[in-house]
Amino acid sequence: MSTSHIKVPAGGQRIVPGQAVPDNPIIPFIEGDGIGVDITPVMIKVIDAALDKAYGGRKKIHWMEVYAGEKSTRLYGPDQWLPKETFDALKAYSVSIKGPMTTPVGGGIRSLNVALRQELDLYQCVRPVRWFRGVPSPLKDPSKVDMVIFRENTEDIYAGIEWQAETEGARKVIKFLQEEMGVRKIRFPETSGIGIKPISREGTSRLVRAAMRYAIDNDRNSVTIVHKGNIMKFTEGAFRDWAYQVAREEFGAQPIDGGPWCSFKNPDTGREIIVKDAIADAFLQQILLRPAEYDVIACCNLNGDYISDALAAQVGGIGIAPGANISDLYACFEATHGTAPKYAGLDKVNPGSLILSAEMMLRHLGWKEAADRVVGSMEAAIGDKVVTYDFARLMDGAQEVSCSAFGDAMIARM
Numbered sequence: 001m002s003t004s005h006i007k008v009p010a011g012g013q014r015i016v017p018g019q020a021v022p023d024n025p026i027i028p029f030i031e032g033d034g035i036g037v038d039i040t041p042v043m044i045k046v047i048d049a050a051l052d053k054a055y056g057g058r059k060k061i062h063w064m065e066v067y068a069g070e071k072s073t074r075l076y077g078p079d080q081w082l083p084k085e086t087f088d089a090l091k092a093y094s095v096s097i098k099g100p101m102t103t104p105v106g107g108g109i110r111s112l113n114v115a116l117r118q119e120l121d122l123y124q125c126v127r128p129v130r131w132f133r134g135v136p137s138p139l140k141d142p143s144k145v146d147m148v149i150f151r152e153n154t155e156d157i158y159a160g161i162e163w164q165a166e167t168e169g170a171r172k173v174i175k176f177l178q179e180e181m182g183v184r185k186i187r188f189p190e191t192s193g194i195g196i197k198p199i200s201r202e203g204t205s206r207l208v209r210a211a212m213r214y215a216i217d218n219d220r221n222s223v224t225i226v227h228k229g230n231i232m233k234f235t236e237g238a239f240r241d242w243a244y245q246v247a248r249e250e251f252g253a254q255p256i257d258g259g260p261w262c263s264f265k266n267p268d269t270g271r272e273i274i275v276k277d278a279i280a281d282a283f284l285q286q287i288l289l290r291p292a293e294y295d296v297i298a299c300c301n302l303n304g305d306y307i308s309d310a311l312a313a314q315v316g317g318i319g320i321a322p323g324a325n326i327s328d329l330y331a332c333f334e335a336t337h338g339t340a341p342k343y344a345g346l347d348k349v350n351p352g353s354l355i356l357s358a359e360m361m362l363r364h365l366g367w368k369e370a371a372d373r374v375v376g377s378m379e380a381a382i383g384d385k386v387v388t389y390d391f392a393r394l395m396d397g398a399q400e401v402s403c404s405a406f407g408d409a410m411i412a413r414m
């Protein structure tokens with residue numbers, strides 16, 4: 001089989017980190033498995049329309065398909081889940097967008113999504129969660145939900161360092177823990193699988209720094225460090241301590257009532273930004289009961305995964321939950337949801353998450369006018385109760401439309 005399948009579009013230019021974004025950038029995209037085939041073309045159509053409306057042809061994305069997941073195994077060969085040329089393209093073109101990719105449960109390949117984040121060192125997973133007027137919600141007042149999750153994206157138990165139960169690897173690690181480290185707490189050593197949870201000072205500091213900067217740049221009220229540090233003291237507890245340290249040492253935060261909560265003045269607006277922490281289990285009930293008290297959230301990888309979907313449910317579900325994976329050099333935008341296999345190819349699901357991820361990408365490029373068109377047209381379509389099945393089943397008097405028809409409904413309202 002051929003080893004090269006990427007066709008570089010003529011007439012486009014690379015985005016180079018640190019340089020001005022050209023008017024004709026080449027943006028690589030991965031279609032994605034499952035519902036990727038439904039939502040990705042709709043996202044491209046909506047974004048092209050928004051650019052056209054906003055700039056009348058002066059700014060245009062040159063989309064370049066790159067391959068990963070099931071599609072790349074069909075093109076490159078059966079074990080080619082993440083071909084090298086895909087990685088190379090994501091790096092060379094700096095800004096990209098991807099559909100979801102399947103990860104089998106229990107065995108099989110490790111997550112391609114996680115591999116991408118780790119390989120490109122996309123250490124910030126940024127997931128804004130806010131309510132769009134008219135979207136059905138289980139909350140009495142979903143307008144109070146306006147949070148931005150900063151999830152550490154390269155460490156934690158999510159790094160996939162583990163050994164299967166009853167294998168040579170697991171036996172070796174357990175023997176080491178028992179004999180070299182004096183561990184006596186493994187309840188069933190003969191049949192335990194083992195996972196490792198690395199959390200570092202560097203990994204924590206850079207993530208928390210990004211969350212604080214976001215709070216400053218976007219004039220937010222608070223940053224909450226979410227952790228389970230009472231139980232996992234040297235990983236999640238250290239995450240909390242290092243996070244407060246960043247607040248104090250880099251942002252000049254001063255303790256409130258003796259600490260550990262602290263606050264600092266936003267240097268741009270003069271307003272106070274509170275830095276506080278919450279233990280993850282209690283946090284999950286508080287965001288339901290008192291969502292207005294939370295704003296920017298900084299957390300470790302696994303907690304961020306759970307919090308993302310839980311918070312999305314409060315504002316309509318993962319059909320409308322966008323995200324970005326960001327490093328100091330690269331950005332790869334992707335929805336919060338997965339491949340929803342039972343809906344694959346049915347032209348049924350909500351393309352909103354991927355479209356709003358692309359909207360984040362437009363803002364990242366500095367193309368605010370087009371981003372505003374995307375948000376405005378989505379608000380207008382939902383306002384007219386023209387929605388996909390996920391919202392329609394919870395709304396009175398809704399007109400249920402397909403995935404592609406929702407995209408068209410947005411375009412008609414631009």
Ligand SMILES: NC(=O)C1=CN([C@@H]2O[C@H](COP(=O)(O)OP(=O)(O)OC[C@H]3O[C@@H](n4cnc5c(N)ncnc54)[C@H](OP(=O)(O)O)[C@@H]3O)[C@@H](O)[C@H]2O)C=CC1
Nearest residue numbers: 100101102103104113318319336337338339340349350390
């Ligand atoms: N970043 C990524 O690429 C991610 C990949 N995954 C992978 O995806 C696969 C499937 O995971 P699963 O746990 O089923 O989670 P999914 O997010 O794929 O789907 C769970 C449910 O969420 C709802 N949903 C998801 N997407 C949409 C959408 N666009 N519009 C409306 N509703 C939607 C559906 O709910 P309902 O049934 O109520 O209609 C669906 O059944 C796994 O292999 C997993 O590893 C998971 C998350 C992220």
Ligand SMILES: O=C(O)CCC(=O)C(=O)O
Nearest residue numbers: 102103111113114305336
């Ligand atoms: O990689 C996967 O399959 C799941 C990832 C996930 O759920 C997430 O990043 O939110």
Ligand SMILES: [Mg+2]
Nearest residue numbers: 305308309336
């Ligand atoms: Mg998830």
